[in-house]
Amino acid sequence: MDSLNSNGSGALALETLCQGAAQELLMRSYTIRTINRYKRVWEQLANFARAQGLPAEYTRELAMRFEQTYGVRDGEVLKLGQQWRRHLVFGIRVLDDFARTGTISRFVVETTGLRVPVGMHKALREYEQYARERRHLRPSSLAERMHDIAVFLDFLRTRGLETLDTLQAEHLSAFVQTRTGWKPMTVACVSSSVRLFLQFLFMRGALPRDLSAAIPTVRLASNAKVPSAWEPGxxxxxxxxxxxxxxxxxxxxxxxxxxxxxxxxxxxxxxxxxxxxxxxxxxxxxxxxxxxxxxxxxxxxxxxxxxxxxxxxxxxxxxxxxxxxxxxxxxxxxxxxxxxxxxxxxxxxxxxxxxxxxxxxxxxxxxxxxxxxxxxxxxxxxxxxxxxxxxxxxxxxxxxxxxxxxxxxxxxxxxxxxxxxxx
Incomplete structure (x- = not known):
């Protein structure tokens, strides 16, 4: 990443950074449609820097100010020409990943087709970063856990919740009880992922009390499943x-x-x-x-x-x-x-x-x-x-x-x- 530095201060030239990030997305088999969406966000970030009289360099402070200014508010209806703001959170996350590490980790929820309320995006993104950088989850485990949590948050959306500060114990019970079409092992795994997410939210002060204990326990017999094997020949x-x-x-x-x-x-x-x-x-x-x-x-x-x-x-x-x-x-x-x-x-x-x-x-x-x-x-x-x-x-x-x-x-x-x- 040193080649992207515009000066000795460690700041990264915004144009060069965006070009590198776009190439990395292409190498990681992102679709052209997705890449263009992100490039639109990055163009707006560059315009924002110019409007603020700031150097054309990427910093975390610039990204945070940009997100605070243009992030979609709960219940906000976007006007014509403002649809790019729907992709702001993911676009900045991708650029920040590339600026810090020189690579890009796919934000799992982005590709699940689930609808996570905008008011829950920040908590979800912070937990993913925590699980990757502090808990050192391997990529496949992280992908599964984030998908499980996204399923839960999508369920909360169907119950009318737009933010996590209104979450109650009865929502947790309802989530588990409505998983009637799932296998017990699947319910147990998803419940475990949600429980860890809730503990994180309480630890960070996003929830006033620890609701993880309110998730019903799914009991499974030890080693209940026999692995599948092919017949001889x-x-x-x-x-x-x-x-x-x-x-x-x-x-x-x-x-x-x-x-x-x-x-x-x-x-x-x-x-x-x-x-x-x-x-x-x-x-x-x-x-x-x-x-x-x-x-x-x-x-x-x-x-x-x-x-x-x-x-x-x-x-x-x-x-x-x-x-x-x-x-x-x-x-x-x-x-x-x-x-x-x-x-x-x-x-x-x-x-x-x-x-x-x-x-x-x-x-x-x-x-x-x-x-x-x-x-x-x-x-x-x-x-x-x-x-x-x-x-x-x-x-x-x-x-x-x-x-x-x-x-x-x-x-x-x-x-x-x-x-x-x-x-």
């Missing part, structure tokens, strides 16, 4: 269907192999870089996106061959170090919110694979299938836990719920097992 049919003569096929085959053969999580696959591949030791060495724990996995021959094939004839020539990219220019790294479901669905349909009963069919189900296969082969639990990178062996035991006899046979002394977890 179906994974091999899936892999055999992949056309490895095309860039898409080479990329998808490498992704599928990492999930099916090594059990890598979706987040870890997306975050793989060239630096994680250690060819001299034939290992993949990462810090897991979910747990923050190191993990070392063997780069077995068929996985290594798939990666080499992709690197030689599938991966486009790009400057970034991410292993996997999108298939179209500018070949950016795979987006944080991309579940890669199409990678499995496309080749599954081509292979004509049908499941006898409803089950999960995405990339993560291949990880579950590997765990189930290892369990069926009486692989010791500590080995399975190490391969999957579980923080606790108790997580691995979930896979044995449908086969108590296998659990009894496979339970051995962990000290007898030498696993591949990094020291």
């Amino acid at each position: 179906l994974v091999e049919r899936l892999l055999a269907a992949v056309d490895r003569s095309s860039p898409k096929g080479r990329r998808d085959y490498a992704i599928l192999m990492l999930a099916a053969r090594l059990g890598l999580r979706l987040g870890d696959i997306k975050h793989l870089t060239l630096d994680h591949l250690h060819w001299t030791t034939s290992t993949i060495e990462i810090v897991q996106n979910k747990t923050g724990e190191p993990l070392v996995l063997p780069l077995i021959e068929e996985v290594g061959a798939a990666l080499i094939d992709y690197l030689r004839a599938g991966r486009p020539p790009v400057e970034h170090r991410h292993l996997f990219t999108n298939l179209t220019p500018p070949f950016a790294p795979i987006r944080e919110n991309d579940r890669l479901h199409r990678v499995v669905a496309y080749w599954r349909e081509l292979a004509g694979i049908k499941f006898k009963a409803p089950q999960r069919q995405g990339l993560h189900s291949l990880r579950h299938t590997l765990a189930t296969r290892l369990l069926g082969a009486q692989t010791p639990f500590p080995v399975i836990s190490a391969v999957l990178g579980h923080a606790s062996p108790a997580t691995t035991f979930i896979y044995a719920k449908a086969d108590v006899e296998t659990l009894r046979i496979a339970a051995i002394d962990p000290e007898e097992v030498c696993h591949g977890r990094a020291s």
